[in-house]
Amino acid sequence: AQSVSQHNHHVILSEAASLELGCNYSYGGTVNLFWYVQYPGQHLQLLLKYFSGDPLVKGIKGFEAEFIKSKFSFNLRKPSVQWSDTAEYFCAVATGTASKLTFGTGTRLQVTL
Amino acid sequence: DAGVTQSPTHLIKTRGQQVTLRCSPKSGHDTVSWYQQALGQGPQFIFQYYEEEERQRGNFPDRFSGHQFPNYSSELNVNALLLGDSALYLCASSGLAGYNEQFFGPGTRLTVL
Secondary structure (H helix, E strand, O other), X not given: OOEEEOOOOEEEEEOOOOEEEOOEEEOOOOEEEEEEXXXXXXXXXXXXXXXXXXXXXXXXXXXXXXXXXXXXXXXXXXXXXXXXXXXXXXXXXXXXXXXXXXEOOOEEEEEEO | OOOOEEEOOEEEEOOOOOEEEEEEXXXXXXXXXXXXXOOOOOOEEEEEEEOOEEEEEOOOOOOEEEEEOOOOOEEEEEOOOXXXXXXXXXXXXXXXXXXXXXXXXXXXXEEEO
16 A cells, blocks of 8 residues: 655744755555645645656645655755745645545644744 | 535534534535544545445445435445544545546544543
């Protein structure tokens, strides 16, 4: 069965700092990869997704992620974070049919002014 | 266009009781998935419904059951509630028979006393 690891549980950054959140998955076959964000008091929203093609994908709000197949990784990046990026970030993988999602445990990002 | 809606928002039950949670998918979507999100954890897949049948199931006991109606809405039922069932229950819908990104609802917060 597939699994997802997010090694950073809690990250604190100052505004304008650069962000990189790690995500590794274990699965030997074809995968679809996602980053979801959960702002305080709000529901899960899709930040970006990778299905195929260019391994560097751009999402909403200036986020991007790079799929490195050889490293089984899909790290999330943003060059300059804002206070409004304070949220919980989840990496997820879907394999095979029926798009069942397997999530990581999440990374809580706190951006200070 | 209404997104995924869930009811109720909050629910308090006692051990041994039964509960039913409801979900209406995003317009045009035909597949509904249910997830359980315990505090501080990522969502865990419970099961997925398509064409009124359970298509895929996660590692949850038979106390968890569901149903999908002809209008694609869905119910999650949990029998013989345990304290450990306290969690946020998320519904997600997707189109194209599930071969597409999932949109999440706000969730139902279940507390078991």
